[in-house]
Amino acid sequence: MAPGTAALLSVPDGTEVVATRADADTLASPPLLILDTVTAFLDDHNLGTGPLSWAQIGDGQSNITYRIQRGSDTFVLRRGPRPPLPPSTHDMVREARIQQILQGSGVPVPDILAVCPDESVLGVPFYVMTYLDGLVITNTIPAALNSAEQRVATSNAVVDTLVQLHQVDVTAGDLASFGRPEGYLRRQVERFSALWDINTTRSLPDVALLGGWLADNLPDSRQAAVLHGDYRPGNLMFHRGAPARVSAVLDWEMAAVGDPLADLGYLTATYAEPGSPPSPLELTAVTRSPGYLRRSEVIARYQSQTGLSLDALPWYQALALWKASIFCEAIYTRWLKGERPRDTQFAPSMEAGVPQLLQQARVFAGLSPAAADEEPPRIRER
The missing domain is CATH 3.90.1200.10 (Aminoglycoside phosphotransferase (APH), C-terminal lobe)
Known part of the structure; x- marks a missing residue:
């Protein structure tokens, strides 16, 4: 969600991003994005049309965040790291829920567009939210x-x-x-x-x-x-x-x-x-x-x-x-x-x-x- 992220990609790298579930099944370590399953999930929730482009954004030290683009629509997909995960950590459903609850409270939070509790899709739960264009201040003063x-x-x-x-x-x-x-x-x-x-x-x-x-x-x-x-x-x-x-x-x-x-x-x-x-x-x-x-x-x-x-x-x-x-x-x-x-x-x-x-x-x-x-x-x- 921060500006200055890497350029959007459209070709899977074969390790962290793969095209199909069949490709994922051949890997010793599960990928972070499976394009056909993510596409199907977005289709089910009427989020954009067409092929995906993506780029990882943010620090990614704990949970992992991707910018996803389909045609003229841009979203953010947020998921936990690869399993196995320690108990009661990286709870994406709970993380999405608190932001949904805070909508209208006056606290500025992104809009949550869809939540996937089904671990069979990407191996861990994830959610999709609005992409926001703004400034995240770290080591450089805007x-x-x-x-x-x-x-x-x-x-x-x-x-x-x-x-x-x-x-x-x-x-x-x-x-x-x-x-x-x-x-x-x-x-x-x-x-x-x-x-x-x-x-x-x-x-x-x-x-x-x-x-x-x-x-x-x-x-x-x-x-x-x-x-x-x-x-x-x-x-x-x-x-x-x-x-x-x-x-x-x-x-x-x-x-x-x-x-x-x-x-x-x-x-x-x-x-x-x-x-x-x-x-x-x-x-x-x-x-x-x-x-x-x-x-x-x-x-x-x-x-x-x-x-x-x-x-x-x-x-x-x-x-x-x-x-x-x-x-x-x-x-x-x-x-x-x-x-x-x-x-x-x-x-x-x-x-x-x-x-x-x-x-x-x-x-x-x-x-x-x-x-x-x-x-x-x-x-x-x-």
């Missing part, structure tokens, strides 16, 4: 948003859109049954602790140390909100012209109903600012440039609009990087197994990147880099 005024406006829009999301009423309609806000934080710690052994082939003691510290220091959640789960500038699409405005929030894989500070913790723990140490999750480096809000200003703007106590924010920041280390380890393990053959940068870098994330999580937790059997400190009572 010319239209490059003035000092627009850099501030861009930062403000990141915070204000998060506040808007967290103000959606979760007690009514379909959101009332989308998640279980009670016990959300504890379930997160327990779930990701269990995922580590599934996702790794090595021993990193900081995972258990931090997991124990997080469990022992659970803060009290003050309210429930819709959580994006991966909220950062790189998952926002902006209009192409000034003033800086968010046109869509993308990539809802981690969405839930729970403690809103989990989103703020992730946004600020991964936020790049001048002088901050490099992070394996520094996915929007432009905020190191002059004119963008500093991390403390992001926090202050959020707090001023929500009135929430942020005394325990370091706990949420540690949680964010600890969780990130576990899903990044899954990416690294998939690469070791040969399941990401075209990934020559991100996944290999996680050999050192995951320990770096864990070390940065320790800093937020107030844990020194001493032996893993030390007694961890506790967050002060509030």
Whole structure:
């Protein structure tokens, strides 16, 4: 959905994109797109006519997104990685559902056009949504948003859109049954602790140390909100012209109903600012440039609009990087197994990147880099 994607292709490469189901059946590793089955699915839902052209777009570190064109119609197909998948991960049906629920809420989301829960089509569930033409800001500042005024406006829009999301009423309609806000934080710690052994082939003691510290220091959640789960500038699409405005929030894989500070913790723990140490999750480096809000200003703007106590924010920041280390380890393990053959940068870098994330999580937790059997400190009572 981001601009600047690769040129559209029309000839299958024989490994990740194949023409027919018969071609797919000859491969040792299942392809990501099977053109005849995708074409049939689009036909069944009256989405375009004629042959397909495609290009992979976005980071593709977890779920995989394709731009699909049929004649004059352009769509986006989003699917999970190749199976087998860890339990309760890469749930495309759930990801599509939260975006459908948020339609009309004021939170900008793409229109979901069709959902395929049938794994027999592509090996995993997937969905199709509208293609949006806009700006995703990562390592280059768009010319239209490059003035000092627009850099501030861009930062403000990141915070204000998060506040808007967290103000959606979760007690009514379909959101009332989308998640279980009670016990959300504890379930997160327990779930990701269990995922580590599934996702790794090595021993990193900081995972258990931090997991124990997080469990022992659970803060009290003050309210429930819709959580994006991966909220950062790189998952926002902006209009192409000034003033800086968010046109869509993308990539809802981690969405839930729970403690809103989990989103703020992730946004600020991964936020790049001048002088901050490099992070394996520094996915929007432009905020190191002059004119963008500093991390403390992001926090202050959020707090001023929500009135929430942020005394325990370091706990949420540690949680964010600890969780990130576990899903990044899954990416690294998939690469070791040969399941990401075209990934020559991100996944290999996680050999050192995951320990770096864990070390940065320790800093937020107030844990020194001493032996893993030390007694961890506790967050002060509030």
